[in-house]
Amino acid sequence: xxxxxxxxxxxxxxxxxxxxxxxxxxxxxxxxxxxxxxxxxxxxxxxxxxxxxxxxxxxxxxxxxxxxxxxxxxxxxxxxxxxxxxxxxxxxxxxxxxxxxxxxxxxxxxxxxxxxxxxxxxxxxxxxxxxxxxxxxxxxxxxxxxxxxxxxxxxxxxxxxxxxxxxxxxxxxxxxxxxxxxxxxxxxxxxxxxxxxxxxxxxxxxxxxxxxxxxxxxxxxxxxxxxxxxxxxxxxxxxxxxxxxxxxxxxxxxxxxxxxxxxxxxxxxxxxxxxxxxxxxxxxxxxxxxxxxxxxxxxxxxxxxxxxxxxxxxxxxxxxxxxxxxxxxxxxxxxxxxxxxxxxxxxxxxxxxxxxxxxxxxxxxxxxxxxxxxxxxxxxxxxxxxxxxxxxxxxxxxxxxxxxxxxxxxxxxxxxxxxxxxxxxxxxxxxxxxxxxxxxxxxxxxxxxxxxxxxxxxxxxxxxxxxxxxxxxxxx
Amino acid sequence: xxxxxxxxxxxxxxxxxxxxxxxxxxxxxxxxxxxxxxxxxxxxxxxxxxxxxxxxxxxxxxxxxxxxxxxxxxxxxxxxxxxxxxxxxxxxxxxxxxxxx
Numbered sequence: 361x362x363x364x365x366x367x368x369x370x371x372x373x374x375x376x377x378x379x380x381x382x383x384x385x386x387x388x389x390x391x392x393x394x395x396x397x398x399x400x401x402x403x404x405x406x407x408x409x410x411x412x413x414x415x416x417x418x419x420x421x422x423x424x425x426x427x428x429x430x431x432x433x434x435x436x437x438x439x440x441x442x443x444x445x446x447x448x449x450x451x452x453x454x455x456x457x458x459x460x461x462x463x464x465x466x467x468x469x470x471x472x473x474x475x476x477x478x479x480x481x482x483x484x485x486x487x488x489x490x491x492x493x494x495x496x497x498x499x500x501x502x503x504x505x506x507x508x509x510x511x512x513x514x515x516x517x518x519x520x521x522x523x524x525x526x527x528x529x530x531x532x533x534x535x536x537x538x539x540x541x542x543x544x545x546x547x548x549x550x551x552x553x554x555x556x557x558x559x560x561x562x563x564x565x566x567x568x569x570x571x572x573x574x575x576x577x578x579x580x581x582x583x584x585x586x587x588x589x590x591x592x593x594x595x596x597x598x599x600x601x602x603x604x605x606x607x608x609x610x611x612x613x614x615x616x617x618x619x620x621x622x623x624x625x626x627x628x629x630x631x632x633x634x635x636x637x638x639x640x641x642x643x644x645x646x647x648x649x650x651x652x653x654x655x656x657x658x659x660x661x662x663x664x665x666x667x668x669x670x671x672x673x674x675x676x677x678x679x680x681x682x683x684x685x686x687x688x689x690x691x692x693x694x695x696x697x698x699x700x701x702x703x704x705x706x707x708x709x710x711x712x713x714x715x716x717x718x719x720x721x722x723x724x725x726x727x728x729x730x731x732x733x734x735x736x737x738x739x740x741x742x743x744x745x746x747x748x749x750x751x752x753x754x755x756x757x758x759x760x761x762x763x764x765x766x767x768x769x770x771x772x773x774x775x776x777x778x779x780x781x782x783x784x785x786x787x788x789x790x791x792x793x794x795x796x797x798x799x800x801x802x803x804x805x806x807x808x809x810x811x812x813x814x815x816x817x818x819x820x821x822x823x824x825x826x827x828x829x830x831x832x833x834x835x836x
Numbered sequence: 837x838x839x840x841x842x843x844x845x846x847x848x849x850x851x852x853x854x855x856x857x858x859x860x861x862x863x864x865x866x867x868x869x870x871x872x873x874x875x876x877x878x879x880x881x882x883x884x885x886x887x888x889x890x891x892x893x894x895x896x897x898x899x900x901x902x903x904x905x906x907x908x909x910x911x912x913x914x915x916x917x918x919x920x921x922x923x924x925x926x927x928x929x930x931x932x933x934x935x936x937x
């Protein structure tokens with residue numbers, strides 16, 4: 361499989377045209393995606409027309425970005441003008457955005473070609489890409505297993521070679537966990553470094569768009585394209601887009617923390633060994649590793665689900681069946697139209713989270729649940745600040761297991777939520793993290809680990825990931 | 837203390853959420869939410885007295901643009917996705933006499 365940067369180099373050297381590249385990937389999608397179900401829609405004609413236009417500009421010597429001419433696919437919770445955006449929900453049946461998400465404009469300005477929209481858990485609520493209206497995503501390594509979620513389509517499409525790069529979104533691990541399950545690389549950027557304008561909101565204080573690719577260089581190049589301030593998103597507080605310079609060879613002055621208690625219970629033995637071996641690889645590259653106990657661990661999932669569901673119940677109140685999306689046809693009154701459209705339009709997990717959010721925000725329970733969760737969040741942010749006085753970054757597993765069988769956890773929401781134990785604290789604290797593959801379990805399923813840095817330390821994380829790649833390749 | 841989510845509370849949450857669930861979903865959610873809510877109550881063990889709540893990851897929250905008037909979407913575009921509409925407005929079911937709970 362060609363990486364995105366290799367592809368753009370070939371295009372620049374005129375070994376391959378943008379149109380040929382687009383045709384190649386569309387053929388792969390058409391041949392392969394029935395098995396994986398990573399795509400909700402493919403925009404063949406539009407992509408070919410754009411490819412032709414971009415190829416003309418390449419011919420004229422224009423360079424719009426290092427990824428010019430490269431095909432990409434976008435998670436279907438990111439708005440694309442004139443192209444249906446479904447959030448994998450019946451609720452958005454027939455909805456076609458009249459505007460582009462800022463990141464989509466940026467892809468186009470960079471001369472990248474969007475081929476299609478990627479499958480996911482409905483409204484990004486889930487960890488297995490099984491809750492969507494358009495069917496489950498299957499893991500390309502073993503199609504009887506989940507691709508992870510909620511950006512399961514993004515990770516599966518890249519892992520299957522159906523697309524060289526993809527955009528996903530990460531609210532509690534939704535980029536990192538599917539990357540780990542499918543053996544690809546992902547970056548969950550700092551909150552406020554990539555515009556959320558046009559991202560259909562799930563939990564606004566946690567949501568962040570990020571990148572999925574075959575390696576860290578591709579992901580970093582794409583992050584450089586999509587990051588930067590945006591007048592349309594006031595919470596996008598970064599000054600200017602990230603720039604990733606030359607490759608760092610050694611990590612001699614890097615101090616990396618390893619949360620000892622993450623490896624003590626509830627973690628699969630193969631995952632544990634593989635992530636600890638990755639930590640050794642950092643030592644070989646010159647970094648020092650120091651163990652510590654991650655505080656508050658048992659309180660993180662409760663705090664996350666309270667905050668995420670509270671924000672979801674508010675955000676999803678916009679789906680009323682009147683302005684856009686699914687409408688129940690026989691409602692006699694306005695309130696019936698709201699109630700019936702929402703009850704029929706939303707799937708079960710979405711309704712579960714809306715009800716839970718309404719509960720934690722309701723009078724009588726607010727203090728014991730929502731307020732308490734916000735206080736826990738404050739304590740967590742303080743702990744991370746303290747940790748980053750000691751460490752440049754933290755190395756941790758992404759998920760306690762590798763990809764499990766489809767259907768295995770879907771009827772047990774609590775079990776599913778527990779799978780987020782290592783990922784959600786990053787979102788609560790707004791931190792950046794990269795997920796990288798580091799090996800395989802005894803059944804041949806990929807294992808991933810993550811590097812967590814302090815806010816806006818993406819350059820350091822990318823440096824570390826690049827420096828350790830040769831050591832990891834040798835182990836894998 | 838174990839909180840019990842019963843049918844009455846489920847109905848209350850349905851009203852707050854503008855949902856009308858079929859009976860089988862209601863039963864399932866009652867049992868799911870009982871498990872989940874009692875798991876979330878683990879936070880009660882944590883001493884948070886005197887801790888200020890944090891609803892956002894950073895202290896710096898907004899990067900505002902200059903306060904200039906800019907064009908917004910035209911009506912035609914806003915109405916484009918509405919399931920029922922005229923040329924100028926959304927059509928909704930009768931609102932008079934509808935008791936919005």
